[in-house]
Amino acid sequence: MDSADTDIDGEDVRRVVTLAVDVLKGADAPAWEAKAGTLEWTCWETLEHLADDLFTYAARFGLSKPPTDTLLPFRTSSDRSGGPANVIFVDRAAGPDGLLTVLEACGGLMASVLRTTPSTTVSYHVFGPSDPEGFAAMAVVETLVHTHDIAQGLNRQWSPLRELCLRVLRKLFPHVTVRGDAWHNLLWATGRTALPDRPRLTEWRWYGTRSE
Template sequence: MDSADTTVDGEDVRRIVTLAAGVLHGADPQAWEAKAGTLEWTCWETLEHLADDLFSYAVRFGLAKPPTDTLLPFRTSTDRSGGPANVIFVDRAAGPAGLLTVLEACGGLMASVLRTAPSTTVSYHVFGPSDPEGFAAMAVVETLVHTHDITRGLNRQWSPPRELCERVLRKLFPHVTICGDAWDNLLWATGRTALPDRPRLTEWRWYGTRSE
């Protein structure tokens, strides 16, 4: 892989969502109510949030000309005070298998939309308007780090593809110097861990604004 490669597309989204669903499949059903890593959300809530991210990213590009200064006007709600505000919620009766099905469906929707969206299309994000490739990278980062959060709560191991971690780091975190393992660097860049020479971040962001 070219060390400067920042290309990310819908197939990368589909791939990482499939890998995430695979590592989460078969976990103890009772463990889904545990906290997801350092988050204040449960593992179930965090995966709903991830599915909601993928859905909300995808529907932006259902419009020929998406808004660049505001979100689409979906009504969001929460199941509890302090829980994530989502459009997407999963029927609890469907259990973890249903939750993972919704995740894969939202990931597939995102991948499909990215395949057809004109590369010049730009849509709103709180960190700055971005194009389909930027949103593909955002979807990959959300999946990587929230799967990390959830696997900590479920006591599972998550070791994602390093080349993909490196690409999204270069795409969305150009301010981060990559030293050593790209996955460790991504966890540091998203406030999940400290590195030997870098304390854990208490505030962080990515830079997805489209370069003209």
């Protein structure tokens, strides 16, 4: 497989976050309290979680030697029992526009950090230590699938770029045989849907690349 088939970088993160913001903007504030797809979180909570993912991924590479066996010692909390435990929360008074602004800012931070971090740097993830390109791919997957969750709750249509879906499948899901539409395969690989020949997954994971 040519390396170009799996290359992911900060500009891919910036692009997918921009597309997500464009799809989700304009929804009324009450709509953000609906459940996000099949998740137990609301659309608002899910977007905070996504912003939190992007921020904490970026923060790892702010260190000259990121930890490879533990998370950074941020204090996390949840607004309610059953809600996501985050570092990042958005001022409710800022409304949906403020929520999307924070997402865009965290995506931009992630993109900027990826551009300046040496490719051999390795940092911790629960699925195994990974390099900047691996974290770029994780950020893209998080954005793709959580935008799907939120779009379901907001009754929006989200149809991301298939070539980007295919690249992250090849990068992080080498165990998945891609047949047909790459986006539908990614939704299956992340437990969001069934495929005609494959039941919906109740457990799933990805495999980040570790630099040696």
